[in-house]
Structures are given as structure tokens and as C-alpha cells.
Amino acid sequence: MTDNFYMLTWNWLADSPLLAAATEVTTKSDGEEGTFVLAGVLLSLVIIYFASKLGGELCARINLPPVLGELVGGVLVGVSAFRLLVFPESGSLAEDSLIINLLQSTAGMPTEVASSVFASQSEVISLLSELGVIILLFEIGLESDLKELIRVGPIAAVVAVVGVVAPFVAGTLGLIYIFGTPVVPAIFAGAALTATSIGITAKVLAELGELGSEEGQIIIGAAVLDDILGIVVLAVVASLVKTGEIQISNIIYLVISAAVFLIGSILLGRLVSPLLVGLVNEMKTRGQVLLTGLVFAFVLSYIATAIHLEGILGAFAAGLILAETEKRKELEEQVVPLADFFVPIFFVCVGAQTDLSVLNPAVPSNREGLIIATFLIVVAILGKVITGFTVFGNPNLNKLAIGVGMIPRGEVGLVFAGVGSASGALSEATEAAIIVMVISTTFVAPPLLRLVFKETETATEAVDKVQE
């Protein structure tokens, strides 16, 4: 076959809308583009899994938590490095995406559909990543112990509140008095210091096998409460920026709805769960345990989203409730492959969206930001580490580990930066500083957490040896 003939055929194929439809015989999506969106999503998933395994395996070998490797793998394929996986939200265009270029060169995608395929593919991958963190929190809930969480509840509440107040006050006052930052952006930056990324902490704890420990349950409990406090803080700061005053009614609404949702879903859920188990036992078709569990989790996630809380709170509550049923083990086993599929999408996307260019000190405008960032990082770490020392009760607890577990700001902190930037309240330097602080705390927490948990183990082993 000559090249010419091949090209002719190829052009005919590429030009024919009818044949493009033929390649879609099983898809029935909207016209020609659907095939390319599917192809783009398949390529994205291949890249995501490759990045997550490359990073994860390397980290596992140098004794760092694999999830850190997934984040770094994400950075490598993302906007900061190879630009395979980029998103329109961070200002990238279709021609910036290597995946779109690959689709054009290997699958004959015409240029005119490039931007709409890019938008659709990014939309789908973002949504898979959101499902990833929902399924992660469902799994964490399944592995948690509701009774233990209630028992450590008061401790976790103190940890959460101190972990919000301390970095907020220190950060805001420091910016005002040391750096002369105006009040509103200082409050915004202070607020960004309050967040805790439950996803990253929970994943590291699970990897260390410490999720079930008392420290682990305190961290998870405090991180969940922090998530709610974070929503409240953001609402307060946002209303302050918008109207110049704080709306008490809104704070009350948020606090009450969060409390009603969490307590209500757990109480109602415990009534409903025996019915679900009974239903599952009656079912005869495949996947009955998994799908019933997921439907329960998705319903609670939907309710949480609908009342302006977060979907992951609902998924976590569903996991907690179902962990108390006889189906826990079966459900846990079936959720594992699903989590293996979805969760890396979340972590790699977080990494891929992290723009490391703000860290480049060669750019003059970055320098002011980097100096503020250094201050914010110190406050961010110390402000959370001290929370561990507020823990009362059991003196054998690893207090340092609890504080360290609250360090990562993750994607939660980035939203503060994004909202602040959109409201025009933040200077470029302050925004960059917040982003640098978020990146640093997110990437430093996993290895630190492993370190502080190792120390306990070594200490405990030493004590065990002495006692033997």
C-alpha cells in the first residue's frame, strides 16, 4: 500500500462524519466529538495511572508515603512540567494540552473540535477526581470506628478549634504588624491557614496502618470538624469582603446545618442500615452489597452538597454507619478495587493542577511572595503542631503525630486563594504566598507524619523489649 493511498484513505476517514459515527457504534454520544472525548479520557487515565504508580512506587522504595508520590507524579504530568494533563480552570488552552496534541496527531482529530473536546475531557476527568475523593472518604468511614470517634470527639473538637484559631490569629496579626499587609487580605490569608486536607492525611494514615489507632481517630475526627469549620470560616471571610460586615445569621445557619446533618444522618442511618442489610440479603443479582452501599453514600453526599456542605462529609458519614453493620467486611473488600480506580485520579489531579512556577525566585514578582510565604509556612506548621499538645486524657498518646496530621492544607487551602483572588481582595504576592504555603504543607506532611509515627513505634518497641 503506498503512502499516498494511505493518506487518501485517512483523509476520507477523517472527513467523513458518517464514518466517525460508525466508530461510535457503542457510544451514541453527540456526533464526531464523542469518540475523541472518550479517546482523550482513556489517554488521561493511562497517564494518571502511570504517574501515580511511578511516583508511588518510587516513594515506597525510599520509605515515603506513596500518596506523596502520587502528588509528585501529578506535578510531573501537570501544568508545571510535561503538561500532559492540564485543566481549563488553571487558564490552560486546548493547544497547551499534550493529550489534545496526541489526539490530533495519532487519532486524526480535526483542529476545530480541539477546544470543545479539551473542555469535555477536562470536565469528565475533574468529575472522576471528585468521585475519587468521595469514594476515598467512604472507604475511610468504613475503616473508622463510630464508637471510638464519639469517645475521642471532645478531644478532636478541641484539636480542631485550636487548629483553626491559632494559625488564623497568628497569621493575620503577623501579616498586619510584621509585613504591613492591609486588614482584609491579612484576614483572608489567615483564614487560608485554618484548613486541613482530610484526604491527604487520611490516605497517609491508612498507608501507615494507623487509621484505627487512637491518634488516627482523633486526627480523622478533627479533620472532619475542620472541614466544617473551614466552610464556616470561608463564608464569614467572604461576607466580610463582600459587605464589610459579618452576617451572624449565616454563621448560625452553617453551624446548625452541619451539626444537624452529621448527627441526623448518623442517627437516621443507624435506623435505616438494618433495613438496607435486610434488603441486600434478599437480593440475588451481582454487586448488591457494593451498589446498595454506594447508593446510600451518594444519597448522603447529595444531601450534604444540596445544603451547601460538602459531598465528602456525606460519604464519610455513610461509611461510618455501614461500618457498624454485618456487611462491613464484604463492603470494604469490594470498595478497595473501586478506590484503587478512582482515588489516584484525585491525587494526581491535585498534583497536576499545582503550578510550581510561583516558586521560581528568578522572577522578581515572586520574591515578595516567597518571603511572606516563609512566614505563612512557619505559622501553618506551628499553628497545627501545637494542637496536639492540647490533647487531654491518655498521656501515652503521640501528641506530635496528632499535630502533624493536621498540617496538610491541600486543595482546601487552594480554594481560599482562588476565592480571594476572584474577589480582588488579595495582592498578587499574597496570593502566591498562600499557594506556596499550601504546596509546602501538603508535600511536607506525608513524610513528617511517617517520621513521627515511626518514632512512637520504635519507642514502643523499645519499651516492649525492656518489658520482655
Next chain:
Amino acid sequence: MTDNFYMLTWNWLADSPLLAAATEVTTKSDGEEGTFVLAGVLLSLVIIYFASKLGGELCARINLPPVLGELVGGVLVGVSAFRLLVFPESGSLAEDSLIINLLQSTAGMPTEVASSVFASQSEVISLLSELGVIILLFEIGLESDLKELIRVGPIAAVVAVVGVVAPFVAGTLGLIYIFGTPVVPAIFAGAALTATSIGITAKVLAELGELGSEEGQIIIGAAVLDDILGIVVLAVVASLVKTGEIQISNIIYLVISAAVFLIGSILLGRLVSPLLVGLVNEMKTRGQVLLTGLVFAFVLSYIATAIHLEGILGAFAAGLILAETEKRKELEEQVVPLADFFVPIFFVCVGAQTDLSVLNPAVPSNREGLIIATFLIVVAILGKVITGFTVFGNPNLNKLAIGVGMIPRGEVGLVFAGVGSASGALSEATEAAIIVMVISTTFVAPPLLRLVFKETETATEAVDKVQE
């Protein structure tokens, strides 16, 4: 709290773009809409699983294949009945979707974002459904036996070719001579009779435990070949409609690329798979078997899509290749929950997109279509059933079962109707007739298949009893 206060708070919440962003702390999607898209997808999944389990469990109880129940469940929640799950491709608007209405009434979604949220949510669900059929074919490949498939290859090839030629010739000539249909639409309708929906047949076979039987492997082999033949037939017919002549070069390209792809991927895959197994054995992090298998499947699916074949062919080939490795069992176990998650989305969406209004004889314009449809259904069923009797070799084979296994046209047939309608070659009556034929063959095949396989079993049992 008074209603008024509640409404005030609610309005404040709904109006505040800042707070809407706050509810997205883990999502980072594009602005306010992202949260509603996530909420819409969660609701859609809840509805899909509810429909699939309701239909599946009912069918399992009246001794019909569960997958038929998933299709019927899809019809119930789809465009023909409750309109919970509708798609823009079938002409539905945002206000037709009950999910969008629910988002507006329960999650306070503003009307102005309704159509873009509807478009995004439909896009994501369509893509999940496409991933569903890819994962289904990967699973079917894993459960198939390459050696057995090669052994039954010649038989399957005859079944596939006869199953394409017989209904095509009978349908086209019948329409021309009995109904006086013009030549081009008659050829189009004849071509629509050639398809086989591998998804539905394979799922029913798996449910009956007949996937591994010789009949099962002949059906799967023939259905895969039919899928390729279907692409060729559609390309030929489309070029005939477009240019009035048949482009031999294109047919040659498609046939050669399909053959090169299938044979090449299996040969190369057998060389690569020991390396993959070696790699997996070196890995230390979670999900290594599943993700390596999926990456392999997605790469082959991408290649198949890029060369204008179908993604599912690549996934099937990947499954076949990995089934020959020592990881088969582990991989099969881990794919099951993933298939439980994704596959129902595909079947429920097929049902949801089926518009039963063409079956209403009260509408005068449907009547002509229904008469033509009756003819097409007879040809569709007989044209595939006779293929079983072309089977040579083993005289103990259930020849009727093989023919019946080829009956469902499923989504493949609908694409013919869609392409024909888009090209303007089909009259409304002919298009409706094709749709009715597709619906009937798709819904009648699962119970028929169960019936004919039961008969063999009873017969075999009777023979066994006599011999005892």
C-alpha cells in the same frame, strides 16, 4: 427559626458566588456550576443503580436474565416514562430532565445554569456508560479462552458472515419488492439488520454461566467479528449514500486495519504480558494488578479508537491476552466490583435512551413504520437464527442457541438508524421501523437465550438420567 429567616438565609446562600465556591473546597471545578454537576452526577448514579437493581431483581425472580431488567429499568427512568434520566442527544432539554428540576428545587440551583449543568451531567454519564461497556468487554475477554476462540474461529467466522449476508439480502430485497421502498433506504435498513450487540449477548451468557461453553465462545467470537463487519458495512453504506458509489479502498483499509489490529495486538500482547506480570510482581503499592491491567486495556482501546475501529475491541483483546497470564484470577476478582459499578450505567443508559413512543399505534404516522417493522423483526430473527445451522463439526452443539445469541441489535442497530436519519436517506416510517426492530430484538433475545440454553440442559439431564 422562622420561615422568613430561613428563606433569607437560603437566598443569601444561593446568591453568593463566594459561598458556592466554598462548597467546592475539594472540587476546584469551574465556579459555581461544578458543584451542581457533581450533585447531578451523584443523583444520576443513584437513579441508575436503583433502576438497574429494581429491574434486575424483578427479572431474576421471574426467571429472566437480570440484564433485561436493567434495560427495562432504564426505559422506566428514561425518555419514554419518568424522564429522570434524559440526554440532549435525543433532543431533550434541561427542563425535560427531572434531575435538573430536582437540583433546582432541592439544591437551590439557579435557572440560568440549568442547561449547562444538564449538558455537563449528560456528558459525564454518557462517558461513564462508555467506560462501562469497555470494562464489560475487558471482563468478558478475561473470562474467555483465547485457544478455544482460535479453535472455534472458523466456525465463528462462518456464523458471522452468514449473519451479516442473510438478513442484509433478505431485508433489502424484501423492502424493495414487497414494500416498494427505494433502493438506498432499503439498503440502509438491510444494513441495520446486520449488527449484533456483543454487550447484551455477552452479559446474558455470563449470567447463564455459558460464557465458557463451546456455544458461548462461538457466539462471542462471531459477535466480535460482527462488530468489525458492522463497521465495514456502515462505512460502505454511508459512502454509497454520500457519493453514490462504493469505495473499495476504504473497505480494504477497514478490513486490513481490523485484522492487523486484532492479530497484531494479540501477538504483541503475548510478548508484552510476561513483562507486565514481572512489573506487577515488583510493585509494592495498592492496586498494582488492577491498574496495570486497566492501563493495558485502555491503551489498546485507545489504539482501536484512533484507527477508527472501536474501543471495546481493544479492551476485549487486552482481556484475552491477560487471561493467559498467572494474574488472571486476581485480576478477574478485582475487575468484578469495577464492572458492578460501571456496567449497569451502560445498560440503564441504553434503556433510558430508547424512545418507545414510536411503538404507539394510535399515532397514524407510526402505523406504516410498525408494518415495515414487523417484516424487519421477522427477517432480523430468522436471519440470525439460521446462522446457527451453518455450524459444522461437533454435532452436539446447541445450534439454536448460537443463532439466538446473535439476535440482539442493541445500541449498534440504533447507530444505523441515527446515521441514516442524519444523512436524509431514510423516510420517517423506515427509521421508526428500524428503531422498533432494534428494540424488539434487543428485548426478546435475553429471555429467548435463557430458554434455548435451558432446553439443552434439560435434554442433557434427561440423557444423563437415561444413562444412569
